[in-house]
Amino acid sequence: MTWLLVAIIVVSNTAGDVFNTAGMKRHGQVEHFNPRAITHLVLHLARNGFIIAGIASLTVSFGALIMLLSIAPVSFAIPATAASFLLETVLAKIALKERVTCKRWIGATLVAIGVALLAL
Amino acid sequence: MSNGPTHHTARLKTRVLMVAVIVGNVAGNTLLSRGLHHGGSRLSSSFLHYLHGVADPWAMGGVLILMAWMIANLSLLSRADLSYALPVTGSVSFMLIALAGHFFLSEPVSLAHWIGIAIITVGVVLVIETPPLTVAVHGPPEDER
Numbered sequence: 001m002t003w004l005l006v007a008i009i010v011v012s013n014t015a016g017d018v019f020n021t022a023g024m025k026r027h028g029q030v031e032h033f034n035p036r037a038i039t040h041l042v043l044h045l046a047r048n049g050f051i052i053a054g055i056a057s058l059t060v061s062f063g064a065l066i067m068l069l070s071i072a073p074v075s076f077a078i079p080a081t082a083a084s085f086l087l088e089t090v091l092a093k094i095a096l097k098e099r100v101t102c103k104r105w106i107g108a109t110l111v112a113i114g115v116a117l118l119a120l
Numbered sequence: 121m122s123n124g125p126t127h128h129t130a131r132l133k134t135r136v137l138m139v140a141v142i143v144g145n146v147a148g149n150t151l152l153s154r155g156l157h158h159g160g161s162r163l164s165s166s167f168l169h170y171l172h173g174v175a176d177p178w179a180m181g182g183v184l185i186l187m188a189w190m191i192a193n194l195s196l197l198s199r200a201d202l203s204y205a206l207p208v209t210g211s212v213s214f215m216l217i218a219l220a221g222h223f224f225l226s227e228p229v230s231l232a233h234w235i236g237i238a239i240i241t242v243g244v245v246l247v248i249e250t251p252p253l254t255v256a257v258h259g260p261p262e263d264e265r
Contacts, residue, residue, distance in 0.1 A: 017202055024198035026258050031133075038191060045194065058190075070156050073227050085207055092203035099254035100203050103246050110243030111207040115214050117236025 002072060008064040010084045016057035017084075018091050023050030025096070082115035130199070134252055137196040138209055144189030145213035148182045150220045155179025200252040207247045211240045 024030075027048060030041060045051045089108040092098040100108075155178030196205050215237050221227035 017197075017206065020194060021197045021202040024194055025255060027198055029257050030195035030198045033195070041195075042191070051194070055190075062186075066152070066156065069153050073221065073225075085210065088206050089203045092201060092206075096202060097255055098201045098203050101250055104203055104207075104250045107243045107246030107248075107250075108203065108207045110239050110246065111211040114236040114238070114240030114243060115211055117232045117239065118214055118218050120230065120232040120236075 002068065005064045005068040006081060009061050009068065009081050010087065012057045012061040012064065013081065014084050014087045014091065016054045016061060017088055018095055019050045019054030019057060021092070021096055023048045023054055026050065076119055082112045082119065085112040085115065131252070134196065134199045137192055137199065138205065140192040141189060141196055141205075141209045142212050142216065144185055144192055145209065146216040146220055148186035148189055149213075149217055150182070150224065151178050151185065152182030153221075154225065155182060198257065201254055204247060204250060204252050208244050211244055215240055 023045070027045065030037075085108055089100060089105070093100040155176035193209070196209070218227075218229060218233055218237070222229040
């Protein structure tokens, strides 16, 4: 059950981050962070289909994370999702057309290995 | 790309957002975990069991912080690549969560954890040396939305 929850978290978290990134790139850069601007931002994003799909995916991930946190220590629960670093980097290149240089690949791979070690 | 004050301010905003995302992630998840463990550790098929767990004041504080984290994270993703932001914010959060788990929840930090933390640090330094944004941002200027 523990690893099934980890798989659900990895897949839904990856989908959520990719949808959210696509949605925010279409929204444009957020420049202002006062309460009025943040309210305006939230209302605007509530009509963004990518953000709605992203939040829905992250809600599934959050629900699975709450279940995992109730049966596993936090220092296992969070790092166990390390695979999402590489999966998201692959999708960032393919789906979001980001320029993932050699340096970024090595960095992301080291991060995934390091995070996996945190789960041991 | 210009290296003038505007570019410097934009880069500074991106860095500040990264710090906010990291701090929000660590604080939110640590409070949430503390709240959920108040009621004892067990897996339940009942949604009400988890709803009751989230109603704990610690967990409630965690959820509120994670809502602010979500806004900061979306703002960051409007200004930086996912493949740039995620390895940095995600992994530094994991390192701090492992350390917070050790210092505040008495969870052990083994040798493997310390090696993991060292490898993550090298990875983060490599990623942070790459340009933050490599794709076009299509949205109109904020004032025209």
